[in-house]
Amino acid sequence: NVRRVLARYFAIEGDPTTARIAQQLWGHAHALIDAAPADLDMAAYTQGQMDLGATVCTRTRPDCTRCPLAPDCRARIQNRQDELPTPRVRRAQPLRHCWMLIAECEGRVLLERRPDAGIWGGLWTLPQFEDTATLEAACTGLGAAEPPQALAAFDHVFTHFRLRIQPCWLRLPGAAPVPTRADQAWVPIGKLDAHGMPAPVARLLAGLYDGGLLLR
Ligand code: SF4
Structure with a gap:
């Protein structure tokens, strides 16, 4: 859920389950935490991200009108919510x-x-x-x-x-x-x-x- 929110918020292309893209996402996540106030309640912040992914930024039809991240969300601004995160490429089984x-x-x-x-x-x-x-x-x-x-x-x-x-x-x-x-x-x-x-x-x-x- 959190990866989905991050991939949309930063408009990161690529399969978030791959190490390379996951690393990019966590890089952004850490940068957000570094920029947050020192008294950030980490538990509440993490829970909030998970709740957002579960209830608002859902896999299909995210409800951007209720989303507190909407003003800065690149996927929303670019109208690419349906494309992001990039779906996993499934290899054909031999x-x-x-x-x-x-x-x-x-x-x-x-x-x-x-x-x-x-x-x-x-x-x-x-x-x-x-x-x-x-x-x-x-x-x-x-x-x-x-x-x-x-x-x-x-x-x-x-x-x-x-x-x-x-x-x-x-x-x-x-x-x-x-x-x-x-x-x-x-x-x-x-x-x-x-x-x-x-x-x-x-x-x-x-x-x-x-x-x-x-x-x-
Ligand atoms: S604005 Fe929409 S796409 Fe962006 S994080 Fe919020 S719910 Fe997800």
């Missing part, structure tokens, strides 16, 4: 893709436990692939007679990137193959929710099985 395999056999689903370090560390998730070739190779390795069936893709947003997840469902005939890795397990569908899973994977499986779409 998009990554992955394929997740829902391999189902005898009422069980193949899950893998993630390594402790890294994204979703230590959680159980579906086997994940970076391309369709490795996905199909894995399906063949599981003894699939047919290619997996693509389900609706969806995005999951991480802090620094967006992950587009393409789920593929595969029903295997016969008995479930013995897992070749210690971090894999065929989990009965009724016990999936007993395994700690990343939220998007849990939602995907709940959507499939709680809705009874694939239960037969």
Whole structure:
């Protein structure tokens, strides 16, 4: 709130959340305090600035007619209240893709436990692939007679990137193959929710099985 008031009062351009602009704003703020009477009540002054930002110099439609700073406010004088402070530039998040395999056999689903370090560390998730070739190779390795069936893709947003997840469902005939890795397990569908899973994977499986779409 205080940054907004300062950015408007001094007509400072640039994103106030960046270090460079914040420094400019605090430079002005300190100059105001230096020029204030020695008996300035700092607590009341600070509270007043915050109240002004919260109630008068609001993000949209600031009420300049009620503002005690209006006579000297550069944003008001220049009629630039709507432009200031400069909105934050949001960087587009990079998009990554992955394929997740829902391999189902005898009422069980193949899950893998993630390594402790890294994204979703230590959680159980579906086997994940970076391309369709490795996905199909894995399906063949599981003894699939047919290619997996693509389900609706969806995005999951991480802090620094967006992950587009393409789920593929595969029903295997016969008995479930013995897992070749210690971090894999065929989990009965009724016990999936007993395994700690990343939220998007849990939602995907709940959507499939709680809705009874694939239960037969
Ligand atoms: S005059 Fe308007 S824009 Fe300037 S500080 Fe006051 S409310 Fe904000």
